[in-house]
Amino acid sequence: MTDAEGPQILEPVHAADGEADGKQWSYRLVVFLRVMAVISLCKGLYHWAVICGIGAPFPSGFDSYSTPYQVATVFFAIIDLVAGVGLWLAAPWGAVVWLTSVISMAAVELLFPQIYGGNMWVVVMDVLLLGIYLGLSLMAARQQPG
Numbered sequence: 001m002t003d004a005e006g007p008q009i010l011e012p013v014h015a016a017d018g019e020a021d022g023k024q025w026s027y028r029l030v031v032f033l034r035v036m037a038v039i040s041l042c043k044g045l046y047h048w049a050v051i052c053g054i055g056a057p058f059p060s061g062f063d064s065y066s067t068p069y070q071v072a073t074v075f076f077a078i079i080d081l082v083a084g085v086g087l088w089l090a091a092p093w094g095a096v097v098w099l100t101s102v103i104s105m106a107a108v109e110l111l112f113p114q115i116y117g118g119n120m121w122v123v124v125m126d127v128l129l130l131g132i133y134l135g136l137s138l139m140a141a142r143q144q145p146g
Contacts, residue, residue, distance in 0.1 A: 023140075025140040028140075029139075032132065032136055036098060037084045040080045040081070043076065044077055044078070044081035045081070047074075047080065051077060066114075068112065072108055079100065083101045095133070102130060103130075106122070106127065109123050110123055
């Protein structure tokens, strides 16, 4: 889609854009992304702690856990840390990785309850956070000039 001035480019959300210049929703989106980044980093570090045997749910050692538990824990240990970095930077790929992580955790809890116990509160919180993210993203996109 081009016009007389050339193609329109949608700029990424910047943390410096705030309440003062009328971009309240962009500012709120960045704050939400930063909070989710901290939570994702904490989740990733928790999964790494379980792998290393610190605060593990079972004292027998990570290698004695079931294979599905090991696979899921290593997956979330990696993806949550990557998502946390991407969210902190407010990079588009960070949101994609975070969405993948959240949807994967909800799927594991719903479809494979034998892995982490099938905690429905995790699913409810994931859906709530997804809704907040989508709402903030839509409001911030509406606020973009053009």
